[in-house]
Amino acid sequence: MQDTKTKQYVTIKGTRDGLTLFIDDRCSFEDVCRELIDKLAVNRPQKDEQEVPVTIKLGNRYLYDDQKEELKKIITNESQFTVQSLESNVILRSDALEMLEDTEIKIENRIVRSGQVLEVKGDLLLIGDVNPGGKVISTGNIYIMGSLHGIAHAGAKGDKNAIIVASYMNPSQLRIADFISRAPDYESDGVYMECGLVDVEKDKIIIDRLQVLAHKRKSLRAFERRIING
Numbered sequence: 001m002q003d004t005k006t007k008q009y010v011t012i013k014g015t016r017d018g019l020t021l022f023i024d025d026r027c028s029f030e031d032v033c034r035e036l037i038d039k040l041a042v043n044r045p046q047k048d049e050q051e052v053p054v055t056i057k058l059g060n061r062y063l064y065d066d067q068k069e070e071l072k073k074i075i076t077n078e079s080q081f082t083v084q085s086l087e088s089n090v091i092l093r094s095d096a097l098e099m100l101e102d103t104e105i106k107i108e109n110r111i112v113r114s115g116q117v118l119e120v121k122g123d124l125l126l127i128g129d130v131n132p133g134g135k136v137i138s139t140g141n142i143y144i145m146g147s148l149h150g151i152a153h154a155g156a157k158g159d160k161n162a163i164i165v166a167s168y169m170n171p172s173q174l175r176i177a178d179f180i181s182r183a184p185d186y187e188s189d190g191v192y193m194e195c196g197l198v199d200v201e202k203d204k205i206i207i208d209r210l211q212v213l214a215h216k217r218k219s220l221r222a223f224e225r226r227i228i229n230g
Contacts, residue, residue, distance in 0.1 A: 009035045018053035018084065021075075025059035029067055036074055040081070051080050060086040082175050095152070112136055112150065119156075132172060141165070152196075164196040165210065171196075181205035 009032050011022040023032055041205040054075055063071070063086065072083045112118050114133030118126070123140035130136055134150035140165050142154045148166035153175035154161030160177045174181045174196045181196070181204065195213060199206045 010039055012039060018055065019081070020055045020057060022057050023059060023061060025061035029063075033070065033074060036071070040075065040079070042208070049141075051082050053084040054081050055084050056086045058086060060089050060091075062088060070111075092127075111146075114150075119210040130171075154196075159199045162197075163213065166194070168192055169194045169196070169207060176205055179205050 006223045007027075009027045013020045014059045017115070021036070023062040047205065051197040056071065057210070068086055074085055105125055106120040106122055107127070108118060108120075109127045109210045110118075111128045112126070112134035114131055117135045117137065119137040120126070121139050123143070123146070124136060125143045127145045128138060129146040130144060130148045130150040130152065132149045134152070135146070136142055136151070137153045137156050139157045140154065141164070142152050143168040144152070144164075146166070147168040148164075149170045150171065151173045152164045152166075154159075154164045154170055155177040156175075158177050162176050162204070164174055164176065169191045176196065176198050179198050191207065191208050194207050195210050196205050196207050197213070198204070
């Protein structure tokens with residue numbers, strides 16, 4: 001019979017980037033902490049050495065915030081270890097549903113009139129116009145199958161890779177994440193089937209042909225490709 005006392009719950013591997021701790025996901029959290037304390041006691045760098053970054057791989061184990069803090073405290077206590085990241089294959093159902101919501105395409109068939117605000121999580125497909133004084137906001141991309149004369153704000157939670165597409169682009173303002181581009185940046189008469197996106201090199205929002213998305217946004221989904229290809 002195998003002696004369970006000899007079983008290792010924590011495996012430590014050194015890499016060029018520091019240390020990686022592999023945590024057995026089938027044992028109790030208390031067993032992990034006990035073994036981690038013992039192993040780190042003989043692997044701690046000296047105080048005059050450089051800081052050593054530590055990556056923790058949890059496998060199929062979920063840790064609550066207080067458990068994460070306890071692990072970090074054990075690792076960093078009176079040592080040169082710093083926790084770089086905790087990686088787990090498991091997330092809460094509520095987090096999974098929120099991620100799904102952020103990647104869904106919300107379809108709206110309406111006109112956004114002056115003074116109105118249409119705000120969604122995920123991508124927005126608006127079949128209709130955004131009139132002057134109207135505003136559309138999305139945490140993802142914005143696709144307008146109509147005229148954009150008002151304000152469009154894509155990537156509202158900070159996604160700089162978000163894009164804004166309109167059949168007729170003549171906005172009073174475009175926003176992508178924290179980038180803002182105002183009306184003088186566009187042709188006075190507007191443009192047809194163009195997209196707004198952040199140009200990292202120019203550090204600003206630019207308006208370009210829809211076809212450039214295939215080159216500047218390599219991770220396009222089937223929906224975006226259908227829009228580009230008509």
